[in-house]
Amino acid sequence: xxxxxxxxxKQYRVAAxxxxxVEKLAGEAGSTIELDQVLMLGEGADTTVGAPLIEGAKVVAxxxxxxxxxxxxxxxxxxxxxxxxxxxxxQDITVLRITDVLAAGAQAAKPKAAAAATPKAAPKPEAxxxxxxxxxxxxxxxxxxxxxxxxxxxxxxxxKKASAxxxxxKKxxxxxS
Numbered sequence: 001x002x003x004x005x006x007x008x009x010k011q012y013r014v015a016a017x018x019x020x021x022v023e024k025l026a027g028e029a030g031s032t033i034e035l036d037q038v039l040m041l042g043e044g045a046d047t048t049v050g051a052p053l054i055e056g057a058k059v060v061a062x063x064x065x066x067x068x069x070x071x072x073x074x075x076x077x078x079x080x081x082x083x084x085x086x087x088x089x090x091q092d093i094t095v096l097r098i099t100d101v102l103a104a105g106a107q108a109a110k111p112k113a114a115a116a117a118t119p120k121a122a123p124k125p126e127a128x129x130x131x132x133x134x135x136x137x138x139x140x141x142x143x144x145x146x147x148x149x150x151x152x153x154x155x156x157x158x159x160k161k162a163s164a165x166x167x168x169x170k171k172x173x174x175x176x177s
Contacts, residue, residue, distance in 0.1 A: 003101045004040040005059050011039065014059060014098045024092040027063045033096065035059040041103055048103075056104030061096040069093050 002015040008023030027033050038057040041048045048054060068090040076085040 001043040006037040018098045025094045060100040064095040
């Protein structure tokens with residue numbers, strides 16, 4: 001069975017055990033995420049298309065890692081104006097492994113002990129991680145404010161040299177006559 005899902009403003013065709021890279025989603029490595037924006041389900045010749053979503057259908061995925069994509073270069077230029085700017089950008093991404101594609105009303109096949117432990121344990125670390133990140137961010141900002149850049153020493157004017165003057169040209173006697 002496959003599904004077409006929407007996440008991060010993009011659409012992906014996924015099936016069980018597929019590994020996909022999507023825009024950053026909240027969750028640590030090893031946690032489980034449910035993607036409920038399912039646009040289409042298919043199995044062989046049988047397909048179901050939502051209008052725009054299929055109610056109750058979802059895709060269950062496991063977060064493999066939180067990482068960053070390759071760097072892209074952004075280059076701006078205005079010809080004949082001596083204007084050129086180069087910047088780089090790396091997008092934060094989440095790598096997911098699709099574990100299950102569920103139609104409306106279906107439930108994921110998980111062990112009962114693991115299913116009971118995962119929902120209780122997952123919210124607490126996320127909340128702590130967000131609080132820790134929020135606490136760490138102001139500290140970095142205050143540290144940056146404390147560091148005062150050094151001022152450049154004033155430059156002394158260069159000593160002026162006397163210009164070497166050429167001697168005046170001699171007047172020829174023929175011009176005077």
